[in-house]
Each structure stands twice: as structure tokens, then as C-alpha cells.
Amino acid sequence: MTTFAKWRRSDAAQGLLLVSPTFIYALLLLAAPLAMVIALSFWTQDYLDLDKTLTLKNYVEAWSEPIYQTLMARSLKLSALVTALTIALAFPVAYYVSFYVPQKRKPLWIFMITIPFWTSYLMRIFLWKVILGYNGVINGSLLGIGVIEQPLSFILYNQNAVVLTLAHAWVPFAILPIFVALEKIDRSLLEAAEDLGDGPLRRFIRVTLPLAMPGVVAATVIVFIPTIGDYVTPRLVGGPNGLMISNMIELQFKKANNAPLGAALALSAMFLVSVISLVFVWMNRKYLVGQK
Amino acid sequence: MNPSKWFKFYIAIFLVFLYAPALLLPVFAFNDSSIVAFPLKGFTFNWFKVLWETEALHASAKNSLIIALSTAVIATTLGTLAARASARYKFPGQKGVMGFIMIPLVLPEIIVGVSLLVVILQLGFDLSLWSIVLGHVLICTPFCVAILSSAFLNLDQSLEEASFDLGQTKFATFWLVTMPLVLPGIVSSMLISFTISLDEFIIAFFLAGTEPTLPVYIWGQLRFPQKLPSLMALGTVLLVLSMTLLATAEYFRRRSARKTGIEDAGGFL
Numbered sequence: 001m002t003t004f005a006k007w008r009r010s011d012a013a014q015g016l017l018l019v020s021p022t023f024i025y026a027l028l029l030l031a032a033p034l035a036m037v038i039a040l041s042f043w044t045q046d047y048l049d050l051d052k053t054l055t056l057k058n059y060v061e062a063w064s065e066p067i068y069q070t071l072m073a074r075s076l077k078l079s080a081l082v083t084a085l086t087i088a089l090a091f092p093v094a095y096y097v098s099f100y101v102p103q104k105r106k107p108l109w110i111f112m113i114t115i116p117f118w119t120s121y122l123m124r125i126f127l128w129k130v131i132l133g134y135n136g137v138i139n140g141s142l143l144g145i146g147v148i149e150q151p152l153s154f155i156l157y158n159q160n161a162v163v164l165t166l167a168h169a170w171v172p173f174a175i176l177p178i179f180v181a182l183e184k185i186d187r188s189l190l191e192a193a194e195d196l197g198d199g200p201l202r203r204f205i206r207v208t209l210p211l212a213m214p215g216v217v218a219a220t221v222i223v224f225i226p227t228i229g230d231y232v233t234p235r236l237v238g239g240p241n242g243l244m245i246s247n248m249i250e251l252q253f254k255k256a257n258n259a260p261l262g263a264a265l266a267l268s269a270m271f272l273v274s275v276i277s278l279v280f281v282w283m284n285r286k287y288l289v290g291q292k
Numbered sequence: 293m294n295p296s297k298w299f300k301f302y303i304a305i306f307l308v309f310l311y312a313p314a315l316l317l318p319v320f321a322f323n324d325s326s327i328v329a330f331p332l333k334g335f336t337f338n339w340f341k342v343l344w345e346t347e348a349l350h351a352s353a354k355n356s357l358i359i360a361l362s363t364a365v366i367a368t369t370l371g372t373l374a375a376r377a378s379a380r381y382k383f384p385g386q387k388g389v390m391g392f393i394m395i396p397l398v399l400p401e402i403i404v405g406v407s408l409l410v411v412i413l414q415l416g417f418d419l420s421l422w423s424i425v426l427g428h429v430l431i432c433t434p435f436c437v438a439i440l441s442s443a444f445l446n447l448d449q450s451l452e453e454a455s456f457d458l459g460q461t462k463f464a465t466f467w468l469v470t471m472p473l474v475l476p477g478i479v480s481s482m483l484i485s486f487t488i489s490l491d492e493f494i495i496a497f498f499l500a501g502t503e504p505t506l507p508v509y510i511w512g513q514l515r516f517p518q519k520l521p522s523l524m525a526l527g528t529v530l531l532v533l534s535m536t537l538l539a540t541a542e543y544f545r546r547r548s549a550r551k552t553g554i555e556d557a558g559g560f561l
Contacts, residue, residue, distance in 0.1 A: 026393050026433070030407075032411065036410050036414060111542050118487055119538075121507070123317060126523075140329075168309065222397075232511075259410065262406065
């Protein structure tokens with residue numbers, strides 16, 4: 001038997017062979033297109049043609065024009081707020097399911113919590129418009145019970161509405177990693193802390209929270225990065241001051257027909273969220289030691 | 293340990309918050325008023341009748357079904373290959389390869405949509421239903437890999453070895469022994485990717501040519517106030533459909549967990 005024939009029958013070769021269709025698909029439809037977008041961002045749009053001379057013009061424009069700076073800063077701020085709100089909402093729920101729900105019923109709870117994440121994305125966002133609107137559910141009920149005399153107008157068509165709607169969309173996705181981290185905690189450690197004299201609060205801060213941090217960090221990354229790419233929520237509930245960088249990217253690729261600038265904006269946004277996420281992970285590295 | 297009343301109260305409020313949009317959808321779908329707002333008027337089936345009579349809607353529904361079905365089959369096939377490879381074999385660069393396949397899970401969808409749009413246009417192809425399928429397969433595959441990995445990881449390898457020893461070929465072993473054991477996982481993976489594809493808007497909006505999918509159609513109609521009540525009815529139909537699909541997927545996922553004999557940790561991820 002030749003060496004090659006032997007290698008061909010080895011575990012390594014069979015594994016690589018089996019995984020190759022999926023891997024090649026990802027290479028062709030993810031890596032290659034991304035490389036193309038990177039190339040595009042260094043070209044310029046010349047009416048209907050592309051000028052393929054390499055230039056930094058798009059990046060200079062993306063980073064210096066006040067409108068793009070404002071949109072980028074606002075997007076990062078809103079994504080960070082969404083992430084913080086999402087984690088704050090998700091943690092108690094993950095904690096409740098992990099510590100108080102009987103083992104047998106946990107899968108059902110997790111299923112119930114994740115269901116809204118998978119269903120009717122557009123209608124869900126639109127219904128927040130109905131809930132928060134001038135004649136909406138909240139104003140209607142507050143007027144009904146007489147708490148307010150005029151409908152509240154500060155709850156729709158602004159940044160608060162964007163943050164709330166996005167947090168609602170992403171909270172199931174944040175609960176999962178935190179829940180998994182909490183499930184991994186050895187319950188005897190908590191008993192040990194109690195035996196050594198820690199009260200519930202101290203025990204939570206000194207034992208539970210540090211051990212749950214890997215889940216919190218994972219949830220942060222999972223929510224923060226994709227949130228920057230949503231253009232539907234800002235468009236539907238954001239009003240003029242709630243638009244984000246993705247709306248501008250979409251505009252450049254579609255109506256404004258300046259794909260190179262759109263590409264530079266998209267890559268800049270990706271770059272910024274990735275750097276911020278990496279710094280965040282690095283800041284929390286002490287909690288991640290010993291984790292896979 | 294006994295959760296205090298406040299804790300339980302918070303969980304209740306949270307669940308209301310989580311399900312508020314889903315619960316309001318049917319309320320307005322059956323509301324006999326052309327304005328989507330409170331107070332409610334009467335009860336009507338009229339908006340569902342409107343759906344039945346809208347031709348454009350049927351075309352986009354058909355497009356969405358073709359895309360979702362193709363996506364489910366392709367993504368599950370790719371997911372099966374990758375999950376099987378990583379569960380059964382050790383190969384060089386395994387972590388990197390699997391990590392790369394899972395990347396679309398954390399990538400903003402706008403990036404996927406934009407980059408595929410650029411490539412398809414640069415290569416001179418026209419946008420079609422297939423360009424959307426390409427994008428949807430990319431984002432669904434990681435979910436399929438996640439679901440199928442646990443099915444393959446918990447498979448008892450000695451069953452396959454026994455089949456080899458009894459003289460079955462590799463193909464026959466996979467078909468007769470492995471496949472039936474992981475089938476629930478495969479069904480679950482197909483249902484999940486079908487549901488994701490059916491509901492996906494951001495990528496579809498970039499890659500839709502002249503033929504819209506259901507979410508792209510809905511997006512176009514959201515501008516017209518008089519169309520809103522019938523959209524609520526459409527949303528209700530889709531909501532019920534997705535929930536049924538997901539519940540079925542969950543049922544099969546649990547069966548898969550039971551068949552391969554592991555404690556169920558819960559959830560799709």
C-alpha cells in the first residue's frame with residue numbers, strides 16, 4: 001500500500017473529506033464574497049461603472065464626513081445600550097430557569113423563551129410600533145386608568161424605542177449562553193460559600209457571578225455584533241433621530257448606488273464592533289481561564 | 293431555595309413583555325376595523341378573506357416555500373456532513389474549520405446580504421430565488437451543525453462497528469444503522485432551517501430580484517395603512533405555522549436525545 005493510500009484511509013483524511021463540502025461552501029459564499037467586499041471598498045463608483053484603481057477615498061469619506069461619524073457613533077452607542085439592557089433582562093430569567101425550575105421542566109422553559117426569536121421578525125417590530133404609538137396600547141391603557149391626560153409621545157420614533165425593540169428581539173439569544181454557564185456551576189461550591197459564612201448576596205457576587213461570566217461575555221458578543229447590522233428596527237420605530245449606520249449602508253447599496261462607499265461603511269462598522277468585542281473579552285479574560 | 297415573590301413577579305412581567313407582540317397579532321387580525329389600534333371594534337374573518345383574494349401574496353408565498361424547502365434540504369445536508377465529520381473523526385485544523393463554518397451565527401446579516409449581492413452582480417448573474425437560497429443556506433448551516441452535532445456525538449460507535457463486522461458496506465451501514473438513529477435530529481434540523489428561511493428578511497431584501505419572498509412582500513405593504521389589518525392576519529397565519537414547525541422540531545430533537553440516550557439539556561443550541 002502506498003503512503004497516500006494509507007493516508008486516504010486514515011481518520012484525518014476521512015474527516016477532512018467529509019467536512020469539505022460544508023467548508024468549501026462557507027469558503028465560496030462567505031470568505032470569497034467578504035474578500036470581494038474588501039476589494040470593492042478600495043474602488044470607486046463612476047456612475048454605472050466601477051473604477052478599479054485602488055484608493056482610500058471611501059474610507060476617508062466614511063471616517064471624516066460628519067453624517068457618517070454621527071451615525072456610526074450613534075449605532076455603537078445604541079448597540080451597547082441594547083446589549084446592556086438585554087443582559088440585564090436576561091440574567092434574572094436565566095438564573096430563575098437554572099436554579100428554580102425543576103430539572104424536568106427546563107427544556108420546556110428554554111423552548112418557550114426561544115420561540116419568539118424565530119417567529120415573524122417584521123411583524124414583531126411593527127407591533128412595537130402599535131404598542132408604543134400615540135394611540136397605542138401603552139398610551140391607551142395609561143389614559144384609560146387615568147395616570148396621564150395626554151398621550152406620551154417620547155416612547156415612539158426615537159432611540160429609546162429602537163433600544164427597547166432590539167432588546168426584545170435579542171433577549172432569548174442572550175438567555176441561552178447565560179443559562180448554559182449557570183447550569184455548569186457546581187452547586188456544592190454555593191453550599192461551601194454558605195458554610196463559610198457568606199450571605200446570599202455575598203455568595204452571589206463572589207461565587208455565582210464570576211462563574212457565570214463566561215456566559216455573560218458570550219451573550220454580550222452574540223448580541224452586540226449582529227445588532228449593528230439591523231436596519232429594519234431603526235427604520236420602523238426609530239424616527240429621524242433613531243436611524244443607524246445600517247440604514248446608510250442599505251441606502252448606499254440600493255438607492256444611492258454607491259456600493260464602494262457602502263462597502264467601506266459596512267467594513268468600518270464591522271471593524272469597530274469586532275475591536276470593541278475583543279477588548280471586552282480581553283477585559284474579562286480572568287473569568288474565562290480554564291474555559292474551553 | 294425559594295424565590296421571593298418579587299423574583300416571580302419579574303419573571304411574569306418578562307414573559308408578558310416577551311410575548312406581547314405575538315399575542316397582539318391575532319387580536320388585530322380578528323378586529324373589525326381598518327385601523328390597527330385600540331379600542332377594538334367587532335370580530336371578523338374578513339382580513340383572512342382578503343389574504344385569500346390577494347394574488348401577489350400567493351406568488352410570494354410560493355417563492356418563500358420554494359426557498360425555505362431548498363434551504364432546509366441543502367443546509368441539513370451540509371450540516372450533517374460537518375457534524376458527522378467533527379463528531380466521528382479527528383482531523384488537522386478541526387477547530388478552525390468548524391469555527392469558520394459557525395461564523396455566520398455571529399455575523400451581522402447585513403454583511404452576508406451585502407457581500408453576496410456584490411459577488412453575484414460582479415460575476416454578472418441575475419438575482420433570483422436561488423441567490424436568496426445561497427444566503428439562507430449560509431446562515432442556517434450553523435444551526436443545523438449545532439443540532440446534529442449532539443445527535444452524532446451521542447451515537448454509540450459500536451453499533452456501526454457491529455454492522456461492519458456483520459459484512460455490511462459503509463453505505464449500507466450509514467443507511468441502515470446510523471441514519472435511523474440520527475433521523476430525529478435530521479428532521480429537527482430541517483424544520484428549524486425551514487422556519488428561519490421562511491421568516492428571514494434582511495438577506496432576502498438585498499438578494500431578491502423581481503420575485504419577492506413573503507417577508508419582502510410584507511415589507512412593501514407596511515407602507516400602506518389600509519393594508520395593515522390584512523397583514524396582521526397574514527402575520528397570524530405565519531406565527532401559527534412557525535410555532536407548529538418549531539414545536540414539531542423540538543419534539544424530534546428530544547426524541548433524538550432520548551434515542552441516543554443522553555440527559556436532555558434543553559434548547560436548540
